[in-house]
Amino acid sequence: MxxxxxxxxxxxxxxxxxxxxxxxxxxxxxxxxxxxxxxxxxxxxxxxxxxxxxxxxxxxxxxxxxxxxxxxxxxxxxxxxxxxxLLPRDSNARMRAITWMFAALNTIEPTILELTTAKILEGDKPWTEERLPLVKDRIRARLDKLSAHLGVSDWLDGAFSVGDLLMVSVLLRLRMSGILDEYQNLAAYVARGEARPxxxxxxxxxxxxxxxxxxxx
Amino acid sequence: MxxxxxxxxxxxxxxxxxxxxxxxxxxxxxxxxxxxxxxxxxxxxxxxxxxxxxxxxxxxxxxxxxxxxxxxxxxxxxxxxxxxxLLPRDSNARMRAITWMFAALNTIEPTILELTTAKILEGDKPWTEERLPLVKDRIRARLDKLSAHLGVSDWLDGAFSVGDLLMVSVLLRLRMSGILDEYQNLAAYVARGEARPxxxxxxxxxxxxxxxxxxxx
The missing domain is CATH 3.40.30.10 (Glutaredoxin)
Structure with missing residues (x-):
């Protein structure tokens, strides 16, 4: 089909x-x-x-x-x-991979969308220059935790999964801001995703x- | 267990x-x-x-x-x-219910979280009064579409599902703002959720x- x-x-x-x-x-x-x-x-x-x-x-x-x-x-x-x-066979590992999908879309991405909105939809507003650092700090608060969890691992939970696919995709939105490069292990994680055939x-x-x-x- | x-x-x-x-x-x-x-x-x-x-x-x-x-x-x-x-048995209907879960968490909730953030974390900022109408209009842009889809139906896609459970939960965050009451069918939809035993x-x-x-x- x-x-x-x-x-x-x-x-x-x-x-x-x-x-x-x-x-x-x-x-x-x-x-x-x-x-x-x-x-x-x-x-x-x-x-x-x-x-x-x-x-x-x-x-x-x-x-x-x-x-x-x-x-x-x-x-x-x-x-x-x-x-x-894209999903492990073990049922617990499968659910953990799915958990990382939701973490990408509901815990990480909303903070990143705020930055996109601030730049694209409110870029011409008088408050944006003063407000952007607050928006970026809220992203960092989440990335601090994500970076600590990832540590020196290649992927978020064992082998590459659909959770990594979405997390890498979400983090890629940050590249232009420079925030991703503040986290060496997250930048390397994203690069590993981009290097996949x-x-x-x-x-x-x-x-x-x-x-x-x-x-x- | x-x-x-x-x-x-x-x-x-x-x-x-x-x-x-x-x-x-x-x-x-x-x-x-x-x-x-x-x-x-x-x-x-x-x-x-x-x-x-x-x-x-x-x-x-x-x-x-x-x-x-x-x-x-x-x-x-x-x-x-x-x-x-919480999920239909038919495989296509099951995936549509799961689709509404993601719609609740990744299409609707991020716009609502922006309002929460604006009020709670930026409530004391000089720009907030002027900025809030923009944040609310972005929520309305999504609710217009959600309301049009729901129409006169009880639930988003056939019987009550986990997609409705999350959508109602997300929309409940709006009650205090008054925005939910601008959409009669969405307000009734949320009330139907709250009335479930x-x-x-x-x-x-x-x-x-x-x-x-x-x-x-």
């Missing part, structure tokens, strides 16, 4: 791999599943056809036969459950679309 | 049911599992014993024999997988601790 995901026709990040389809592409590459991509314009993302499969009018979505999903967390969990390679293939696939787009402009 | 969760010795919300142990208590009541509670002080939450089971030094945690979990999303997913009542039992259990605490002060 063909797998089809959606992605931005023109990614706001210009192909840096920060759009959320990257997380799904990476998971698909890790489990060795081919997929097709349907590109969506910003206008069509808010149209009735797309809202019917994604109630919040965002990307990515996942379609496979009669199964239609949104939310990257759900999509990568589904892929990890269906195919070998599956990540490299997924990154190239999303970059090709945006590179193509730039030559058309 | 005994299930033990952790909760605040003294909840910052004074028993309003907004602390995250409430989500786990509710799930445990929905699936009919008895549990014990270990109360933790703020000082001990950041100590080595608790950090060993919760790397971010928060509550709740979940212990059952050799299984030790943190992250409410992961804990309630585990309970929903182990016991009947399992919710009522879970609420009473967490309230008893905090009421007891108040008589001691």
């Amino acid at each position: 063909t797998i089809t995901i959606t992605a931005f026709e023109r990614s706001p990040d210009g192909g840096k791999g920060l759009a959320r389809d990257m997380r799904v592409r990476w998971a698909l590459e890790e489990v060795g599943q081919p997929y097709e991509v349907r590109l969506i314009s910003f206008a069509n993302m808010k149209g009735p056809d797309h809202l019917a499969i994604h109630p919040f009018g965002q990307i990515p979505t996942y379609e496979e036969g009669s199964l239609v999903l949104f939310e990257t967390g759900s999509i990568v969990l589904y892929l990890a459950e269906q195919h070998a390679g 599956a990540y490299i293939r997924a990154f190239a696939a999303q970059f090709a679309i945006n590179a193509q787009d730039r030559t058309q402009v | 005994t299930i033990t969760i952790t909760a605040f010795e003294r909840s910052p919300d004074g028993g309003k049911g907004l602390a995250r142990d409430m989500r786990v208590r509710w799930a445990l009541e929905e699936v009919g599992q008895p549990y014990e509670v270990r109360l933790i002080s703020f000082a001990n939450m950041k100590g080595p014993d608790h950090l060993a089971i919760h790397p971010f030094g928060q509550i709740p945690t979940y212990e059952e024999g050799s299984l030790v979990l943190f992250e409410t999303g992961s804990i309630v997913l585990y309970l929903a997988e182990q016991h009947a009542g 399992a919710y009522i039992r879970a609420f009473a259990a967490q309230f008893a601790i905090n009421a007891q605490d108040r008589t001691q002060v």
Whole structure:
């Protein structure tokens, strides 16, 4: 059955791999599943056809036969459950890997989203310069703990898992801010994720679309 | 095997049911599992014993024999997988319910956390009065879509599921702001959640601790 995901026709990040389809592409590459991509314009993302499969009018979505999903967390969990390679077989270790998925999306990412919001949506506000250090310190409060947990390990809990896939993806959003480089072990952790062949293939696939787009402009 | 969760010795919300142990208590009541509670002080939450089971030094945690979990999303997913009542049997419907869990925690809750942060951590800042309307409008942008999806349905996708449990829990954080009441169907949806016998039992259990605490002060 063909797998089809959606992605931005023109990614706001210009192909840096920060759009959320990257997380799904990476998971698909890790489990060795081919997929097709349907590109969506910003206008069509808010149209009735797309809202019917994604109630919040965002990307990515996942379609496979009669199964239609949104939310990257759900999509990568589904892929990890269906195919070998992203979840341990031991039931306790499996739940711990899933715990790290939620930690990435609900404990770490919200603090990082605040920084993105502050820069992109409130970048022109008079308070932003004074407020940014507070936002960054709240990120550091979480990364202090994450860094202490990771220590000298390669991955968060044993072998690479879907928890690492999401945590690396979330931390990548910090690179431009310089905060990631304040944590040597976290920066190395992210680099290990980026060095995985599956990540490299997924990154190239999303970059090709945006590179193509730039030559058309 | 005994299930033990952790909760605040003294909840910052004074028993309003907004602390995250409430989500786990509710799930445990929905699936009919008895549990014990270990109360933790703020000082001990950041100590080595608790950090060993919760790397971010928060509550709740979940212990059952050799299984030790943190992250409410992961804990309630585990309970929903182990016991009947919170996930549909049909495999596609099951994944859609899980999708709503992630939507609650990664699409809706981050915008609501920004409001909590603005009020509690930045309440004394000179920019907060002017900034709050922007934060609230970002919440409304998400609730517009959520409300449109829910329409006149009782629950987000068929029967009550773990996705509704988390979405109601997340939306409850908005009650004090008045924003929830701008959406009649979402306010009714939350009220339906609160009216469930399992919710009522879970609420009473967490309230008893905090009421007891108040008589001691």
